[in-house]
Amino acid sequence: MPPSEFVVKTVYWFFLYGCIGWGVEVVYAAIKEHKLVNRGFLCGPICPIYGFGMVGLIYSVSLIPMPDSGSMSAVAIFFIGMILTTAIELVGGWALFKIYHIRWWDYSNMKFNLGGYICPQFSLLWGLGSVLMIKVFHPLLARGSNPMPFKVMLILDIVLFIFFVVDVIVSTAAAIGLNKYLREIDELRARLRVTSDKLTTVLGNVVVMIVFIRLLPIAMKFIGKNSKFLTSMMRIPFKYLYYSLPVGCVLTVVHLILKSILLFAPDTIEKA
DSSP, X not given: OOHHHHHHHHHHHHHHHHHHHHHHHHHHHHHHHSSOOOOOSSSSSOOHHHHHHHHHHHHHHHHSOOOTTSSOOHHHHHHHHHHHHHHHHHHHXXXXXXXXXXXXXXXXXXXXXXXXXXXXXXXXXXXXXXXXXIIIIHHHHHXXXXXXXXXXXXXXXXXXXXXXXXXXXXXXXXXXXXXXXXXXXXXXXXXXXXXXXXXXXXXHHHHHHHHHHHHHHHHHHHHHHTTTOBXXXXXXXXHHHHTHHHHHHHHXXXXXXXXXXXXXXXXXXXXX
């Protein structure tokens, strides 16, 4: 692979997995806290530690000699992923605390934790996640990204890198208190945060929409099985009552779509 292609693809994987990691953190926090929370320490929808972790894992696995079977065993990937991600989590957690004076994760209540930055329970989880990513998800994403022209990927990397650098500078300046003296930095950070919070809400809406879309065929199948039954008093087919299920699914999806559009383009909804 030419050096230029190597750099472009590395940056691409960093941003892709950083955004995916941000989405995973938002979903995890929503399940745990029963509300949408923007888990990123930056204003944008990205968790760089996931990007660094996956890029390191991808190239660590690729650099190790393969056995005769042509693919690395799940056990080897598990241990490589567990050690690598735990090391990144330890260094990243410590660095974030020193720079931003905030802990974005704290394992102090977990047994055998080290400074609250790492713990064996989550290290095992990262190992299992590494196996799933390398064996299942990364090959799918790689195949999906292959048709993308090199120039398109390069332009995408440049645009994302510029936004990322601005985000890091603004967030760091706010963390060390420079925003008190430079009002422009504070205003820019506020605008970036608003956009990130909107994306968090949209992500939550998308997850809910997926659930209701998956429920739609189940509801139709349920209606088909119960179409012959009648109510005891008025002898009305139950299927007419059960049609409220798919109708409710469709209306909920439409409502969430409009709600998501309203976040970014309120004038569009008002005109419509």
